[in-house]
Amino acid sequence: MKFFNFLTKNSAKAYINSREGETKLGESITYVSSFEDLENLSEKYVIFGIPEDIGVRANLGQPGTSKTWEPFLEAFLNIQHNQFNDNNCIVLGSLDTEALHDKATQIKEASQLGSLVSEIDLMVTHLVEKIISLDKIPVIIGGGHNNSYGNIMGTAKALDKKIHVINIDAHTDLRETNYRHSGNGFSYAKQEEYLDRYAIVGLHQNYTPQYIFDLMDNDKSISYSLFEEYLHLTTIDQLIKFKKATDFVKNSFGFELDCDAIQDFDSSARTPSGFSVNEIRSFINLAKKQHVHYLHICEADASRNPLIAKALSYFVSDFIRTENN
Ligand SMILES: N=CN[C@@H](CCC(=O)O)C(=O)O
Numbered sequence: 513m514k515f516f517n518f519l520t521k522n523s524a525k526a527y528i529n530s531r532e533g534e535t536k537l538g539e540s541i542t543y544v545s546s547f548e549d550l551e552n553l554s555e556k557y558v559i560f561g562i563p564e565d566i567g568v569r570a571n572l573g574q575p576g577t578s579k580t581w582e583p584f585l586e587a588f589l590n591i592q593h594n595q596f597n598d599n600n601c602i603v604l605g606s607l608d609t610e611a612l613h614d615k616a617t618q619i620k621e622a623s624q625l626g627s628l629v630s631e632i633d634l635m636v637t638h639l640v641e642k643i644i645s646l647d648k649i650p651v652i653i654g655g656g657h658n659n660s661y662g663n664i665m666g667t668a669k670a671l672d673k674k675i676h677v678i679n680i681d682a683h684t685d686l687r688e689t690n691y692r693h694s695g696n697g698f699s700y701a702k703q704e705e706y707l708d709r710y711a712i713v714g715l716h717q718n719y720t721p722q723y724i725f726d727l728m729d730n731d732k733s734i735s736y737s738l739f740e741e742y743l744h745l746t747t748i749d750q751l752i753k754f755k756k757a758t759d760f761v762k763n764s765f766g767f768e769l770d771c772d773a774i775q776d777f778d779s780s781a782r783t784p785s786g787f788s789v790n791e792i793r794s795f796i797n798l799a800k801k802q803h804v805h806y807l808h809i810c811e812a813d814a815s816r817n818p819l820i821a822k823a824l825s826y827f828v829s830d831f832i833r834t835e836n837n
Contacts, residue, residue, distance in 0.1 A: 515635050518545050519585070519605040527585045538589025541599050550646055553602060557832045558643045559588075559651040561606035564632055565780075566616045567658025568811070570625035570693035573780040576813030577656050578613065581606050583814035583821035584653050584828075591829055601651070601832050607635050626691030629658050633692065636662025637669065640806060644670035651828055654810030656780065657685050657770050660697035667766055667805045668706035675805060676709040676761035677701075680795060681770035682716040682739065682783060686724050694780070694811070711757040711765075712736040713795070714773050714787060735760045739773070739786065747794055754795050764803040769796075769827065771812035771820075778813045778820050789823045796830045807831050 521543045528538040544550055550558065561581030569575050591597055612628050619625055636652075636659050643650040644667055652663060660679070667675050679685070679698070687695040689703055701707035715736045728734045737757060742750050758765070771779040775786040787795075796807075809827055814820040 515608050516639070517605045517608050519543060519603050520545055524585070524589060524603070527582075527589045529590055535593040536589060537591040537593045537597055538603075540593040542602055544602060544604065547642060550602065550604075550643070550648070555600055555602045556649055557601040557651050558604050558648050559601055559653065559828065560604040560639065561653045562609070562632070562636060562655030562659050563606050564609040564612065564655050566609075566612060566625050566632065567629045567656035567692070567694040568780045569616065570622050570629055570658070570691070571656070571687075571695040572622055573656070573694060574782070574813070575780070576778070576815055577654055577780055577811055578609070579815035580655075580812050580821070580824070581653055583818065584824050587818070587821040587825035588828060591825060596833065597829060598834055600834060607632070607639070622693070623691050626693060629692035632659065633662045633665070637666040640666025641670045644805065649804065650806040651831065652806065652808040652810075653824065653828075654808065654812070656694035657681070657768070657810045658692060658694040658697050659810060660685065660768055660808060661692070661700045663766055663768070663806055663808050664697075664701040665704070665706045671805070674706050674708040676711075676765040677707055677768060678711045678713065678757055678761050678765045678799070679768040679770065680713045680773050680787070680792065681768065682714065682772045682781065682786060683719055683770070684712050684715060684724050684728065684736070685770075686727060708733060709761045710734045711760045713754060713757050714739040714742060716783070716785075719781070742787070747791065750791060751794055751798055754798055758799060758802050764805075766805045767799050767807045769807070769809045771809065774823075777823070778817055779811045780813065781811070789826070793826060793830050796827055800831050
C-alpha cells in the first residue's frame with residue numbers, strides 16, 4: 513500500500529529525547545517497514561495516525577485535527593520504558609493524506625469535500641481490517657470523527673459481522689447522510705449495516721438537534737446518557753453509569769473517544785463544560801477490561817498546547833498497559 517508513511521526506528525529518533533541510564537518507550541519498541549512485517553510479531557496493539565481535518569472542515573468545524581499525530585509521537589515515544597510500560601505495541605506510522613489535503617485546498621464548498629472524506633474512509637477501512645485480521649488491536653489517533661465510519665467498516669469486515677460501538681462524545685455524529693463529513697460517521701455505519709448497538713456517553717443537551725433525539729428515542733439499538741446526568745456524580749457513580757453503557761454494547765465493542773467531550777481541551781468543538789482528563793482515564797481503565805476491538809481518539813488539535821498530546825499519551829498508555837502492571 514502506497515498510502516502509508518511507516519515510522520522507522522531511524523525516523524522515530526527525531527521525536528525521542530534520550531537520557532543516559534534510562535530507556536524511553538520509543539527506544540525499546542519494535543518498528544516495521546511493511547504491513548507484511550506485522551504478521552510475525554506478537555505485540556498486541558498497533559498504533560497509527562490519521563493526520564487529516566478534511567472531514568471536520570466538511571462539517572463546518574474548527575480545523576487542526578490534522579496536526580496531532582506528530583505531537584502525539586513526541587509525547588508517547590518519550591514515556592519511560594519501565595515495569596509499568598512494556599513493549600506490547602507497535603507504532604506503525606500514519607496515513608499519507610498530503611495529496612488529499614492539497615486537493616481540499618482547491619475546494620471552496622464544504623459539501624464538495626465529501627468525496628475526499630470517502631477516499632480517507634477507504635484507506636482507514638483497509639488498514640483497520642488488516643490489523644484486526646492479524647488478531648491485533650488498532651489504536652487510532654485522529655483526525656476527525658468522520659474516521660469512525662472506516663473504523664467500524666474495517667472491524668466489521670475483519671470480523672465478518674456488524675459490531676457494537678461505545679462513543680464518549682458531546683455529539684452523536686448521527687447527522688444526515690447527504691455527504692460524508694465528521695458529523696455522520698455513525699449514520700453511515702448504521703445505514704450500511706456495519707454498526708449494530710451504539711451507546712453514546714456524555715452527550716451535551718445543547719448541541720444535539722431534536723431530529724436526532726427523535727431518531728435515537730425510536731431506535732432500540734441506540735442508547736445515550738447526557739453529560740448533564742454525570743455532572744454531580746462521584747467518580748465511582750460515573751463508572752457505574754459508564755458500565756451500564758458497556759453492558760448495553762454487550763461488553764464487546766469498538767471504542768470511540770471524541771476529545772470534544774473533554775473540558776477545555778483543544779479540539780474541533782472545544783467546550784468549557786465536559787469530562788476531565790482524569791475521568792476519561794477512569795473510563796478507559798474500565799473499558800479495557802471488556803472486549804475492545806479498537807480504540808479511536810479523535811478531534812483533538814495538539815498543535816498549540818503540549819498538554820494535549822501528553823493527555824492523549826496518557827490515554828493510550830492506560831489503554832495498552834498490561835493488566836497486572
Ligand atoms: N464530530 C463532531 N461532530 C459535531 C461537530 C459539532 C461542531 O463542530 O460544533 C456535530 O456534527 O455535531
